[in-house]
Amino acid sequence: MKRFKIILLFVLISSFATFSLTAKEIDKQTGLKIDKGFEQVKVNCTVCHSAKFITFQKGDRQTWLSMIRWMQRTQGLWEFDKKTENLILDYLEKNYPPGKASRRPNLKPKDLPKL
DSSP states (O other): HHHHHHHEEEEEEHHHHHHHHSSBBBBBBOOOOTTTHHHHHHHHTTTOTTTTHHHHHOOHHHHHHHHHHHHHSSSOOOOOOOHHHHHHHHHHHHSSSSSSOOOOOOOOGGGGGOO
């Protein structure tokens, strides 16, 4: 019985440690997941709009790139160097992938307003 309790305790501790390592920490200021590329997203994206715009969106790499290009073309977003753009896209693709969104589906690039 004692051995069973030790094994059970070990399994519980291991499970908790694994969960702690895989759960993403959330930035208290923005609500964004803290991960590689977070700082670049925070610095470049929340200058113009709330981080909620990001957390409510879902998309694959191409969807995120289309949104960036639309903002560059119509909203005055500056161009990124390749390293920064890839860090931002890697972050968004990994942390806000397609799936169940908390709002209506994203507009297709062809449906975005033309200014």
